[in-house]
């Protein structure tokens with residue numbers, strides 16, 4: 001289940017299959033695929049505008065979600081009953097050993113209704129997250145902050161685009177620190193390079209990301225410049 005900000009029509013169709021891999025983005029593509037397929041370390045993608053960072057984050061979320069979805073075999077017809085949900089790491093391990101041949105022709109397939117989503121993914125462009133965190137605090141609760149700390153996969157897009165205030169900085173630090181301690185993966189995309197990330201968020205945050213994420217850079221030309229407007 002993907003929660004947070006809507007992906008929007010422009011990115012709904014983004015998958016690993018329609019991402020063109022080149023030498024300039026291969027490292028980021030492979031890091032995202034590894035995280036989607038095997039779990040483990042997160043990924044921090046750095047690069048200029050229009051190089052496919054958001055495309056990769058969306059593909060990663062979809063694949064991670066797909067691989068960790070669960071058939072609701074133990075559920076009773078009235079929807080009651082408990083379903084044993086294996087840990088996400090276990091689901092990813094099983095999925096990693098599956099091949100296309102494992103799915104035989106003619107075998108019954110599961111309809112969307114029969115799928116029980118066991119994974120919780122949060123997707124937030126930083127501008128939206130910062131504004132949501134601010135508005136939550138004025139309303140006196142911190143639901144989004146808690147979801148960002150505790151979800152299975154946290155995906156933060158356009159990191160660095162937000163106006164940094166002490167409040168936003170402190171909240172982000174809390175989220176980063178919590179996820180670092182509990183070894184939950186995050187996938188982050190930013191236009192900033194290492195030096196600017198350190199300047200904006202401090203050595204403390206960078207040190208935690210470096211220890212829990214693959215740091216990858218995408219290069220190349222802005223793809224938007226050569227696209228037909230739509």
Ligand SMILES: Nc1ncnc2c1ncn2[C@@H]1O[C@H](COP(=O)(O)OP(=O)(O)OP(=O)(O)O)[C@@H](O)[C@H]1O
Pocket residue numbers: 014018019020021025047048049050051052053054055056158189190191223224
């Ligand atoms: N390697 C690629 N293969 C296929 N489509 C791509 C690729 N790279 C970028 N695109 C497409 O180009 C457009 C811009 O890419 P995207 O929005 O992911 O860039 P970005 O790196 O996130 O840019 P920004 O930093 O401005 O947010 C999207 O429509 C995306 O699907």
Ligand SMILES: [Mg+2]
Pocket residue numbers: 053054055157158189
């Ligand atoms: Mg983007």
